[in-house]
Amino acid sequence: GAGVSQSPSNKVTEKGKDVELRCDPISGHTALYWYRQSLGQGLEFLIYFQGNSAPDKSGLPSDRFSAERTGGSVSTLTIQRTQQEDSAVYLCASRGGGSNEQYFGPGTRLTVT
């Protein structure tokens, strides 16, 4: 079946602009995560959604970052007033069906110039 998809695959934006990154999780998965992967670094947890519960936003690095998950499916990560240090690959993952496994999308590579 279809895996986790993310769009766009690449995004180049100017410093100060806002960007929106989209994640389509695996159908039926109730849990959705966003991570940030900087060059040569591990995965940095950003935010977690589980069903209708309040999201865990403890990993968001600043108030310029926000995320929504509409209808328990698609999620959008928004970065306002982008800075060069926001340049990274943003990964989305979903989990469901009683499994521990997080299924990752291919990521969105964000470059802030």
Place this chain on the structure above:
Amino acid sequence: GENVEQHPSTLSVQEGDSAVIKCTYSDSASNYFPWYKQELGKGPQLIIDIRSNVGEKKDQRIAVTLNKTAKHFSLHITETQPEDSAVYFCAAGANDYKLSFGAGTTVTVRA
């Protein structure tokens, strides 16, 4: 919070040899330890995981060991093949939903 350290950062092995990657964690409450493989341009993919009530787990050429007392766990790949070349991440978490990841190990298998 949980802090996961991973070594080495790069590992080059001859095809057919074994590769070992080691991780340590700080939070004694962590009870779930997955390993992910990330190929170029793709998202990470789970290759094996272990829970704290188990000391070792094997899946074909891959094995993971866990030492709860010392708070470290390791990934062992035997009979390495070129397709094993990738970046490997360890992770640890006190529950299934929130994982802390190591910085990754770039494994290169030389033919």
